[in-house]
Structures are given as structure tokens and as C-alpha cells.
Amino acid sequence: MIGSHKQGVEILERFAAIFLTGILRGEDPNFLDVRAPAGTGIGQLAVNYDGTVFTRDEGRMLHEMGDDNFFLDTSTPTATASLGQRDSSCAAVIA
């Protein structure tokens, strides 16, 4: 890709760009997955088809496999702010 870019082809790998932005420019790319504290659960939620809420989509995948560590709530009318204060969210944020 670097070689193609030198030949004038505009191509950018976004994941590398996120890290290089933080490394070379000292700026915060504000990418939820790699920031500390993490943004999962407080800046990101995954709502399943049945209304169940998870910290993120991968938590929903683990729920399908029987792991409920990232399960937040069922389809109760819960405020999003309180979802971020669940134990699952807190553990995922500081992990």
C-alpha cells in the first residue's frame, strides 16, 4: 500500500492511520476500541433484535455462545446512563 501510494494511488488503511495519528501527531483519534478508559458500554451500546442490550457487538456474540459477561439489560425502559454504570460496563471500561 505504501508503494501504491508512492505511485500516486490514494489508498489508506484506517486502522494503521488511527494508531499513527496517536503515535506521530500526539492527537487522540478517539477510537472507542483502543482508548483508555474504553468507550464500550459508555460510548457504545449494541441492541439485539429482541431488545437485549450489550456493551458492544462482540458481547452479543459471546452471549450467543453462553457467556453473559457483557450483557447489560433486557428490553426494560432503562436510561442509557444507568447502563453505563453496570458492573459489566465498568469492568469493560477499565479493562
Add this chain to the structure above:
Amino acid sequence: MIALRFPRPLRRRRRRRAAEAFAALAAIDRADDDDALVPTSPRATASTAAASSASRKTSPSPRPSTAAVHYEPRPAARSASAPPSPPLPASARSATASSSPTSRAPSPPHPDEFKAFAEGAVDPDSDHGAPQRRQLPPRHRMTSTAPPRPTPAARLPQQRRQPRHPRRHPPLQRDLRLLPRSRANMVTPRVVHTDMTSRSPRRPSTSSSTSDFVTLEFQGGEPLVNFPVVKHIIEYALERNKTIGASSSPWSPILAMMNEDKPCYLLDQSSSASASIDGPEKLHNAQRKLLTMDPHQQVVRWLRRINDEYEKAGLDPISPPRRAPPHVTTRDTLPMWKEAADTYVKLRLPRLFLRPSTLPASPSARARRSSSSRRVTTSSTTAAPSTT
């Protein structure tokens, strides 16, 4: 000049309140000299509150003059990092010397001692209130056992060992990912019990978010299978957009249910659409299953169509809110790294987002991986991988 005139009335008011609290407490002590453990009169409660407020404003040492004064560990814990208070007055020092720290019975409060406490003039190193402190419940003894907080000079080397960026992030943007269709894709088109209803996503919805801007992202399976719910949520978000910021981006992994109307609808509603391209046709078709056996042709056709619609509308196809197509990277991708990058160049997609497959391998795939050295892709064993 104005700034110089402010502290004097404040200090005068604080001293007046301390004197009032001291007078009230002294009156109570004279009346209830035998049983002063529980304040019974409203004046005692008022004096207690005044003493507590005075202790918050100043840097007290844990010295309740009587057992009726509620001891608050929090302001006392802060007193360790507070600047040292002025030295104790001579009268208070004499009162401290007169109290015996070894006696088990609480010593009667000395007026000068409590006055010094209320004014914040107690020496932190003095032994004030040792008998009363021993009578406090253990949960109130934090200040007697808690280590002193390090001074700013002592904290400095520790801060230098922290990462270069002190994690002052921009405000979090709420990213709400909705899965209108969980497992169903074109491999199992008859699965209908995994459909989201229009009522489901509203519950933890944008209306209760603390963020000023919310991004709604539809994932699958194939969210376009349940397009009425997608439309309903988009329209609801636009309605809410009058008060908060919201954008939506249906991300269809395979764009299998796209038709001519849906790109125009998404463009009209200021939404975007994206799809995964896992590399060249052979690799993409191996990882994305479709009954028509042409998932790569479908996604390439509709991505070009969507980009054309964006260019016609004068929008930059790669600028926000358009997302870079996620590239689900598996083991089979690694030998075809050059072809994968060339696929994006040929499709005029200048943004590539390599994301390792987060879909856990099925038990059969794990068994095959452990029993043989044959490469197994993590996404080809089940339905279309749903990644971020």
C-alpha cells in the same frame, strides 16, 4: 482592589459562625454535662451542622469536642493534603496539655480547644481528640489510619511514568449499534424469529443518551432484510434530530437485499450505507455465503451504485458519515494481502479498514483446527460474519 476586599468579610463571617457554634455547643454542654452523646435539641443539630461546614472550609484535625459532634471522615481525609493550618493559640495549647490522652472517659470539651477547631487553627500534629477518637466507630477512623496523601512534589515522578498522553479524550460520541436482523442471512432466509420489532430499539434509545450526538449503526446478519424497521428507526432518529444530533448508517455486510430504491432513500434521509469487502472475488465468496453464489458481484455492484449516488449529490463518498468498508481479515487473507489491497484500488475505494474477524469459531472449526494443520477460516463456518 475588589479582590482584596473579598477575603476579609468571608473570614469575619466564618469566625462569627464559629463563635455562634461554639456558644451553642457550650450551652448544650452545660445543660447536658452527664449525657452529651446524642444531640436532642435543634440547636445541637444546628451547631453540629455549623461545625461540619466550618470543618469543610478549613483544615481541621479530627477533634470533635463532644461525642454529639458528628465526625465526617471526608473533610478530615482531605486535610492531609491541605496546607498546614496556623499554629494553635496558646489557650488551645494549654487545653490540649490539660487533656489526658490515656484516660478512657471522654474529657470535657475545652472552649478554646473547640474554638480553635471551628476556626481551623488546630495544629495537625497535636493530639487533639485522642480519647474521643478511640470511641468512634471503626468506619469513622479513616483519618487515623489512612496514609497521608502524597504531596504534589511526591506525585510528580509517578505522573511522569504514565503514558505520554494523559488520556484526555474528546467527548464520547454515543455509538448505538442496532441489529434488526441477528442471524438471518440469505443462507437461512426463513429464519424470522430473530427479527427486531419497531418497538425494541426505542427502549435504550437516543432519547436517554447523555451524549450530544448519537450514531445509529445497523448491523446484521443482513439488516436490509428487515428494512421496514430500519426505515422506522431512521425516521424516528430524524424526528429526534430536532433536539439532538443523530446520524444513521446501515452497514450491510453483503448488501444482498439492496434494490434501486434503498440507496435513494438512504441518501434522502442523510444516511449512509456500507458493506464489507473481504478481498478478491475468490476470497470474498469463500467467506460470504449467498444462495445466488455471487456475493462479491452483488456487493461490488451496489457499492459502486451508492458511490455514484453520492457523487451525483455532490457528496464525497469517503467522507463522514460514510464509513470505510471493513475488511474482515482471516487467515485466508494473509497470503492474498496484495490482491486484497488491489481490490480496493480497483473499486476506487481509497479507505481500507482491516479488522480481524471477531466471530468466534464454531466448535467444529476449533476441532478441525486442533486436529489438523489445515487452515480454517473463522468466518466460513457459520453465517456471514458480523464484525465491527
